[in-house]
Amino acid sequence: MAKLSLFERRRRRVRTALKARAGGRPRLSVHRSGRHIYAQIIDDNAGRTLVAASSLTKGSKGPGATVAAAAEVGKALAEAAKAAGVTAVVFDRGGFLFHGRVKALADAAREGGLEF
Template sequence: MHRKDKVEARQRRKRRIRKKIQGTQNKPRLTVFKSIKQIYAQLVDDTEQRVLTGISTLNKEVQAGLKSGGNNDAAKKVGEAIGKKALGLGITEVVFDRNGFKYHGRIKALADGAREAGLKF
């Protein structure tokens, strides 16, 4: 499968998923994006169309002690950090948006980290 085909397939999956899920103020959407070197997570309120908070492997608090931002350990650390930030905002439940990526590897590690921090999906 060529790179262009992979990206288009992910975009189709993303659109199909986004039609079905929506975040609110009380239960925001936890959306994830991954690149080769980094992983990003944001809490989004779709009713007001605003980002409540976000974190990535580029943040200094997450980077401490990591060799690379593109592995499962980094993803788990980002998940734990977004979970702590959400609990600080009074958010305990989220809707998980894997953004068209397969629920495997770094995406799964991030979700597990967020669950361990106390978020419910």
């Protein structure tokens, strides 16, 4: 068995904890690259994406690798989730630390009305 990177170990640990406490709620998954940030709300029971937002969407202003862009994505995701009828989710940060852009996205989504 190959040795896992620290990122993969964190990702597996987070995902295992989420499955234990999800309670049937959809999962808000975050991916952060060097240039952009992506977020989607996934229904794991049905195996489909309910809502998605990223810093690549047409309404985005400026570069996508900033805290401000992440907050904008969080607000857009919360608005789209309300329109889709989703109010409560579990937050899946993947293997990323809850800091900087990931934290800004989460805070903006909470302000937009998502509960987690």
